[in-house]
Amino acid sequence: MITQGTAPALKHTAQNGAAEAIHVENLHKRFGELHVLKGVSLSARDGEVIAIIGGSGSGKSTLLRCINCLENPTSGIVRVNGEEIRMKADSHGHTVPADRRQIERIRSKLGMVFQNFNLWSHMTLIENVIEVPVHVLGVKRETAIAGAEKLLARVGLAEKRDVYPAYLSGGQQQRAAIARALAINPRVMLFDEPTSALDPELIGEVLKVIGDLAREGRTMVLVTHEMKFAREVATHVVYLYNGLVEEEGPPEQIFGAPRSERLKQFLRNVG
Amino acid sequence: MAAAETPVIHAAARASLWMRPHRIALILIALAIVVASIFLMRWDWLPTYLPLALQGIWRTIWLLAVTSALGIALAIPLGLAQVIGPPILSVPAKAFCTVIRGTPLLLQLWLLYFGLGSLFPQFPWIRESFLWPILRQAWPYAVLSLTISYAGYEGEVMRGAFAGVPRGQLEAARAFGMSRWKMFRRIWLPQAIQRALPTLAGETVLQLKATPLVATITMVDIYAVASRVRQDLFVTYEPLLLLALVYMAITGILVFGFRRLEARIPNRLG
Helix, strand or coil: CCCCCCHHHHCCCCCCCCCEEEEEEEEEEEECCEEEEEEEEEEEECCCEEEEEECCCCCHHHHHHHHCCCCCCCEEEEEECCEECCEEECCCCCEEECCHHHHHHHHCCEEEECCCCCCCCCCCHHHHHHHHHHHCCCCCHHHHHHHHHHHHHHCCCHHHCCCCHHHCCHHHHHHHHHHHHHCCCCCEEEEECCCCCCCHHHHHHHHHHHHHHHHCCCCEEEECCCHHHHHHHCCEEEEEECCEEEEEECHHHHHHCCCCHHHHHHHHHHC | CHHHHCCCCCHHHHHHHHCCHHHHHHHHHHHHHHHHHHHHCCCCCHHHHHHHHHHHHHHHHHHHHHHHHHHHHHHHHHHHHHHHCCHHHHHHHHHHHHHHHHCCHHHHHHHHHHHHHHHHHHCHHHHCCCCHHHHCCCHHHHHHHHHHHHHHHHHHHHHHHHHHCCHHHHHHHHHCCCCHHHHHHHHHHHHHHHHHHHHHHHHHHHHHHHHHHHHHHCCCCHHHHHHHHHHHHCCCHHHHHHHHHHHHHHHHHHHHHHHHHHHCCCCCCC
């Protein structure tokens, strides 16, 4: 069961005046007949850690993937760093990014961590980490390697720098994937169920790395099933139900005094 | 302690490991066959035909290298078109691979050489063009037909290889702001090639063994040299034995080369 811990005291609290890093407004997403997101709004200011929770099929992963246009929202507004992603309708009537360059530029400021790690398997860890800095951001190779070594050390994988992902455990791969995302010096980190594909005994090591990032004030949007963890690190929790925000608020309220019947039910089921 | 006891195999010890009794017996048998064939068979023609044979070997290797390189260059777009191309590209690519793989190489070669090749001289503008000195020779048709054959087979191999690269890794490339071209060049293509490499090794060996067909359109490769010896001197088996040896040697080099390439790459792609 969820207990009232001391963790929130460690939390970095965002200033009210902090700039808005991510702004999502009235977002809709349809997959054909399926209406996955039915008008969701979300905001992440600098230093905030937004946890998105919800049951299977509630649209939480889709919401996250709409922020960097891995899924193209059907309608609605997404702003990253105050810059609105311009969309247009293609010849099939689907909404697609109007300017490929713009979306590529915005994506290179968002560090994404996937459920299935998605490390590039033909590259060693160090190559994975320097790939985007060197080949997308144009950082000098030596500089990128120095930075990557620091990041790998930080996630506890310094001695694995020349190992291919396939030779590592899931937890190690996910930590390397976090280092890869950090290497672009992202404005916001996006986590898409980062521990859902891990063996139970490996979850802790990954959560520790993510928790450290949260505590140092990194802006993050986190889709997770780890309620205890969300309660510890999040500054704001969003509960999605059936494509809509059912309830949101500070973690103390969401987990301590949920108002919505569905959220209470959900917390009983996962707790 | 354990580390200190790790056996350091010295050269002599390694030789003794390698020189097992059954191996020695096999080597002796092989030597006996070589010696017997040297002394019991007829090789007096060899010095006369050696320059021609060397030229033939060179032509065979050259033909293999050029057609494999051009073929794989064609196979990559053919495979890619089938995986992500719009119908206007994927259907012709599929049709090309199906037709090429569905017809004998000999037929393709003859259609190009005796068909297309005999059509060209009827057009004065072709006969008078600067290309004519090349087009009247046999090798352009050999190169063309072996290239499209290799492209047809490898287009299918590359289709599978491209499709086999996990989507998530391509999605990660997109999520970090890679352009489509960069994603293709940095993530998709290298992994597809790695996946295809063991198959490509086998296919290239097959391609080597397809090259003698060009002898049927008057190109003098190493196979044609062996045929010429037989026609000139009625010596049959000796040139064929030598031919087998040559193809085996080239195959050995190919396999060794591909193995080196594969070894540079982790064998456990995720």
